[in-house]
Amino acid sequence: MTEKSTQKKLIEVIKKDLTSKNEKTVLDALSKIKTKGDVSVIPSMLDLYKNSDNEHIKDEIKIILSQLKVKEALLPLIEGLVDYDDDLNEMILFSLWNANLNPVNYIAEIVEASCKGNI
Secondary structure (H helix, E strand, O other), X not given: OOHHHHHHHHHHHXXXXXXXXXXXXXXXXXXXXXXXXXXXXXXXXXXXXXXXXXXXXXXXXXXXXXXXXXXXXXXXXXXHHHHOOHHHHHHHHHHHHHHOOOOHHHHHHHHHHHHOOOO
């Protein structure tokens, strides 16, 4: 099996585990993201953040997203700003600021998200 197909299968397992109702399974998946994840898991993480009431899980997601250092992560985060609610927008804006992803081409989206709601 090639390394690429192994990585793809691992990413699919991580995405599935992020939808689990078991906190340990979700936290294990988030831990795997730190070393084995790629930008394709960002939308799943945003969905989890939006739908979770578990503050520990939300804190882990916030930590992961605020430590991103790959420019490819920028687009999924910006897309999350457009599609989600105030709580999620606040976390995404925090992550964009802390990850230093240089979102200069998305200033309009960032300003719009910042002006909406209670951010």
